[in-house]
Amino acid sequence: MELALYAPGLGYYSGGAAKFGAAGDFVTAPEISPLFGRSLARQVVQVLQICGGDVLEAGAGSGRLACDLLNELATLGCLPQHYYILEVSADLRERQRATILQQAPHMLARVQWLDRLPESFTGCVVGNEVLDAMPVNVVHWTQDVVFERGVAWADNTFMWHDQAISSGRLFDAARALDVPGGYVSEINLAAGAFIKSLARCLQCGALVLIDYGFGEREYYHPQRNRGTLMCHYRHRAHDDPFYFPGLQDITAHVDFTAIAVAGIEAGLHLAGYTSQAQFLINCGITDLLAQTPASDAGTYLPQASALQKLMSPAEMGELFKVIALCKGMDTALLGFVQGDQQRKL
Numbered sequence: 001m002e003l004a005l006y007a008p009g010l011g012y013y014s015g016g017a018a019k020f021g022a023a024g025d026f027v028t029a030p031e032i033s034p035l036f037g038r039s040l041a042r043q044v045v046q047v048l049q050i051c052g053g054d055v056l057e058a059g060a061g062s063g064r065l066a067c068d069l070l071n072e073l074a075t076l077g078c079l080p081q082h083y084y085i086l087e088v089s090a091d092l093r094e095r096q097r098a099t100i101l102q103q104a105p106h107m108l109a110r111v112q113w114l115d116r117l118p119e120s121f122t123g124c125v126v127g128n129e130v131l132d133a134m135p136v137n138v139v140h141w142t143q144d145v146v147f148e149r150g151v152a153w154a155d156n157t158f159m160w161h162d163q164a165i166s167s168g169r170l171f172d173a174a175r176a177l178d179v180p181g182g183y184v185s186e187i188n189l190a191a192g193a194f195i196k197s198l199a200r201c202l203q204c205g206a207l208v209l210i211d212y213g214f215g216e217r218e219y220y221h222p223q224r225n226r227g228t229l230m231c232h233y234r235h236r237a238h239d240d241p242f243y244f245p246g247l248q249d250i251t252a253h254v255d256f257t258a259i260a261v262a263g264i265e266a267g268l269h270l271a272g273y274t275s276q277a278q279f280l281i282n283c284g285i286t287d288l289l290a291q292t293p294a295s296d297a298g299t300y301l302p303q304a305s306a307l308q309k310l311m312s313p314a315e316m317g318e319l320f321k322v323i324a325l326c327k328g329m330d331t332a333l334l335g336f337v338q339g340d341q342q343r344k345l
């Protein structure tokens with residue numbers, strides 16, 4: 001998965017494919033509407049007002065969210081000195097620079113691309129759909145043995161190749177899960193390690209991460225016995241990761257319990273976990289929409305339809321979650337003040 005997505009020049013995220021939006025393979029929330037980033041900006045402002053510091057965006061895709069956040073932070077009078085972007089793909093870094101140059105040229109001087117996390121960081125870390133894009137390990141549990149699924153090449157094609165494991169981090173994580181024999185699912189060691197690295201460098205502030213997934217009980221539910229590995233190619237979703245390697249997206253849902261545990265083990269506290277719909281409502285997305293008069297149908301209707309996509313339980317509102325992990329601040333976070341603030345993890 002790591003090679004198929006990130007091999008320099010060849011991987012899905014490192015090659016030149018369109019990826020995002022109508023001409024690509026999938027659509028993310030910032031590509032659907034600037035209302036997403038404008039709402040998230042209100043949460044960022046609260047963190048910056050408490051801790052000060054900067055913004056760090058992980059996995060910035062096309063750069064749309066960076067533009068929406070920076071423009072809204074300026075409107076709200078809370079522009080940070082620096083907007084850092086941590087991005088693994090050199091191709092996407094170039095695309096991000098071009099988007100910012102086009103949509104927020106006066107902000108470019110504040111944006112700095114990072115090759116690695118800084119030693120220390122104060123402020124707000126944001127990441128939309130970055131955890132689901134990290135390479136997972138696929139595990140196959142039988143009654144007695146735990147196998148890691150590898151990939152083999154035979155008869156001119158890729159195929160799964162199981163190898164028994166009996167020690168190591170993956171084995172320990174797999175053993176800790178209560179799943180029936182014959183079960184196949186994913187464990188995302190990379191995402192846990194990423195959260196721990198962020199926690200180590202965070203002095204005061206919050207990580208606010210948005211992605212699709214569930215808590216552990218739902219993720220490893222006995223009926224979800226084929227896991228969540230998914231591929232996207234030209235707006236069609238399927239489950240064959242060996243189809244067009246490097247040309248299609250491969251992703252897995254996020255186990256938010258594992259994310260919370262990784263953060264807590266590294267000294268953060270869980271400040272909130274809720275659905276994307278509830279988070280956006282708490283951040284005032286409906287008030288932002290209301291700034292456009294409904295009588296101006298040509299402007300209002302596309303915005304209302306985008307909001308529907310972001311919020312509807314049948315679309316992104318319920319499957320997508322927002323988790324916040326904090327250090328050095330204990331104020332209730334805006335995005336979680338109302339509703340199911342601490343869903344079960």
Ligand SMILES: C[S@@+](CC[C@H](N)C(=O)[O-])C[C@H]1O[C@@H](n2cnc3c(N)ncnc32)[C@H](O)[C@@H]1O
Binds near residue numbers: 028059065086092129
């Ligand atoms: C599914 S895209 C989401 C892009 C964007 N946030 C959006 O919502 O449109 C995943 C992004 O995360 C980046 N990425 C994946 N793993 C990363 C890592 N370990 N560190 C930083 N960026 C990463 C990818 O290159 C890509 O920009």
